[in-house]
Amino acid sequence: MDESVVVSPDWLASRLDDPAVCIVDVRDAWEFDGIGHVPGAVSIPFDSYRDESDVDRGTLPGADAFATLLGDAGISPDDTIVAYDDTHGVFAARFVLTAIEYGHDDVRLLDGDYSAWNQEHETTSETPETEPVDYEADPLEPDESPLVGYDAVEAALERDAVLVDTREREEFEETRLPGAVRFDWRGVIDDETRRLKPEAELEALLADRGITPDREIVLYCNTARRISHTYVVLKALGYEDVAFYEGSLSEWLANDGETESGPASAE
Known part of the structure; x- marks a missing residue:
């Protein structure tokens, strides 16, 4: 599998201390806080990157709204993002697709989910300290977009x-x-x-x-x-x-x- 798209838990475990690797947990906030999460992960729940005016279709949130989410989480355009959930990766994959559409160059899916990670690697309940940054989205042109x-x-x-x-x-x-x-x-x-x-x-x-x-x-x-x-x-x-x-x-x-x-x- 292409590691520029999907990464293994071991790949991520070896990079937990790399400041350029930003881990995004897209589960509900209560799961992030109450069950635990991958060390260093930030919480960006699935509902926060859906179009609130059209939630039944689950459509994209808009470039500015998504940029605000990433910036508030301390994620920069040059960072490597690894996203995960606890539903076999389906909600995290939606985050990956959204980030691609809005021009983030390096975004990857964790192979497996939180439960898969928890089988062999440590978890934490500590919320990481993050410093907001200015994030500017760069949406793909129509002929570049999937x-x-x-x-x-x-x-x-x-x-x-x-x-x-x-x-x-x-x-x-x-x-x-x-x-x-x-x-x-x-x-x-x-x-x-x-x-x-x-x-x-x-x-x-x-x-x-x-x-x-x-x-x-x-x-x-x-x-x-x-x-x-x-x-x-x-x-x-x-x-x-x-x-x-x-x-x-x-x-x-x-x-x-x-x-x-x-x-x-x-x-």
């Missing part, structure tokens, strides 16, 4: 793109984008270790669904949370042509986009 909208997805349907639905089977069978294949985002997780499965096993799982590095891939779910995890995993495996449908099924249905339902042959 995020795509309704029109781009419509166009992808006309090409040989693989539309990947990361939701559960019941959701997929109820309604989905035309021709989509289902790849449950949790399928990449080893239940025992709570970490990602071995790289070769991940590649085989993806290839079984036709999700291969030579294809154009468009990811969607309901509100763009679950696809964040799949996006990070694909990038860590070296996939290059991966689009992230931010509006996901919520926007697709609002625009009366064509859908399918029922079991699919790939299932």
Whole structure:
């Protein structure tokens, strides 16, 4: 796995004293304070980097709001950020995607989650002292961003793109984008270790669904949370042509986009 995208607990443990590595805990504040956290981590709860005017879709918070969050946490644009949660990384992956979109150059996902870290490494209840900084976001230009909208997805349907639905089977069978294949985002997780499965096993799982590095891939779910995890995993495996449908099924249905339902042959 590409360590510039996903890092192991051992990688992070060896850098706890590095001031240029900023650890972000995206769990609820009560978990950060009451259960404990990775030493040196700062708390930026998941709800704080969602668009409060549109929370049902979980959309991006806006560049200025996100910059304020990072600056208040003492994070600078040049820092290496490592994010984690305690839900197999799905909420932390959303943070990673958000930071990428707003131009942070070095942001990574911790392989596993707090429970995985806690199996072998120390935790603490001490809140680190941080000094706020001025953080200026530098959002990606549209042609650089992995995020795509309704029109781009419509166009992808006309090409040989693989539309990947990361939701559960019941959701997929109820309604989905035309021709989509289902790849449950949790399928990449080893239940025992709570970490990602071995790289070769991940590649085989993806290839079984036709999700291969030579294809154009468009990811969607309901509100763009679950696809964040799949996006990070694909990038860590070296996939290059991966689009992230931010509006996901919520926007697709609002625009009366064509859908399918029922079991699919790939299932």
